[in-house]
Amino acid sequence: MPIFERPPLESLAPAKDRWTPLYLEHGRIEVDDSSVKWIGADRLLCRIPVATVSALILGPGTTITHAAMKACSESNTPICWTGEDGMRFYAFGLAPNHTNEMPRLHAAAWADKKRRTQIARRMFLMRFPEADVEGRNIQELRGMEGMRVRTLYAKFGQEYGVTWKGRNYDRSNWDISDGINRALSTANASLYALVAAVVCSLGYLPSLGFVHDGGTLPFIYDVADLYKHETSIPAAFLAMRQNSSDSGELVRTLLKQRVEECRILQRLPKDLAALFDTVETDLNSGPSRPPSAIA
Numbered sequence: 433m434p435i436f437e438r439p440p441l442e443s444l445a446p447a448k449d450r451w452t453p454l455y456l457e458h459g460r461i462e463v464d465d466s467s468v469k470w471i472g473a474d475r476l477l478c479r480i481p482v483a484t485v486s487a488l489i490l491g492p493g494t495t496i497t498h499a500a501m502k503a504c505s506e507s508n509t510p511i512c513w514t515g516e517d518g519m520r521f522y523a524f525g526l527a528p529n530h531t532n533e534m535p536r537l538h539a540a541a542w543a544d545k546k547r548r549t550q551i552a553r554r555m556f557l558m559r560f561p562e563a564d565v566e567g568r569n570i571q572e573l574r575g576m577e578g579m580r581v582r583t584l585y586a587k588f589g590q591e592y593g594v595t596w597k598g599r600n601y602d603r604s605n606w607d608i609s610d611g612i613n614r615a616l617s618t619a620n621a622s623l624y625a626l627v628a629a630v631v632c633s634l635g636y637l638p639s640l641g642f643v644h645d646g647g648t649l650p651f652i653y654d655v656a657d658l659y660k661h662e663t664s665i666p667a668a669f670l671a672m673r674q675n676s677s678d679s680g681e682l683v684r685t686l687l688k689q690r691v692e693e694c695r696i697l698q699r700l701p702k703d704l705a706a707l708f709d710t711v712e713t714d715l716n717s718g719p720s721r722p723p724s725a726i727a
Contacts, residue, residue: 450484453630456470458472458494459495460495463497463500463503468504482509487509488509489625521624521628521629532635534634534636535635539637542637548642552643555643555654556576558703563576585665612672615669615678616668619667619668619687620664622664623659623664626691627656630701631651634701636651658703663687663691668683671686
């Protein structure tokens with residue numbers, strides 16, 4: 433039986449130094465000859481350096497063996513199950529942090545009404561640094577955000593030459609939405625899946641949001657909103673300019689390019705640490721708090 437030897441904890445790469453997540457579909461992940469390998473439906477075989485990827489995102493038609501899950505766990509590599517091309521986030525396989533400090537910090541910040549509002553303001557300032565948010569409550573921040581985002585959509589529409597009539601889509605009747613609304617929904621859904629993989633791997637709690645409070649992943653929506661203006665929104669408008677009949681493949685390709693160009697995966701741990709007043713989270717050891725961050 434193949435054996436995957438657990439690497440020393442101190443030798444594992446922190447989240448900031450890992451590769452971008454790998455998206456896989458229609459194939460099998462297993463362990464052989466002391467390494468993790470992927471066998472595609474076309475029988476193509478490749479080795480996966482699980483200790484150096486930030487996450488494995490498994491799409492439709494994938495299976496993974498118990499031994500491979502164990503290998504990923506021991507390498508602090510999270511597994512996420514998603515829909516096609518990362519369109520939906522279904523489940524999270526493991527929480528690789530070796531401490532529970534970050535979930536406790538997240539829960540404590542969320543439970544404290546003052547700190548919850550403070551973090552919501554910081555999220556707003558990360559996108560709109562010139563804004564005056566002093567004394568603003570969360571409801572007021574939501575209203576300010578809505579106005580600015582509507583202006584942003586109109587700006588991108590003018591810049592890319594795409595007709596913009598407003599954000600309008602119906603999940604139960606996808607076909608009635610116009611092309612740009614479908615592209616935005618596609619790009620945003622893929623961004624949510626990516627953010628969920630990183631947020632979960634760092635030990636944060638997807639269900640405890642600071643601006644959003646509905647659904648099952650409000651914190652994922654909070655964090656994704658920090659980067660939409662750099663990633664999913666321009667990707668959607670550019671896709672419509674290049675191919676107005678795009679079925680989703682082009683917009684996801686452009687989104688991936690934007691994520692890589694903007695170094696979102698490298699920035700996420702630092703940005704989240706700044707929101708919570710912590711030292712940057714490390715997958716191997718969990719976060720540390722400076723003295724000024726202790727509530």
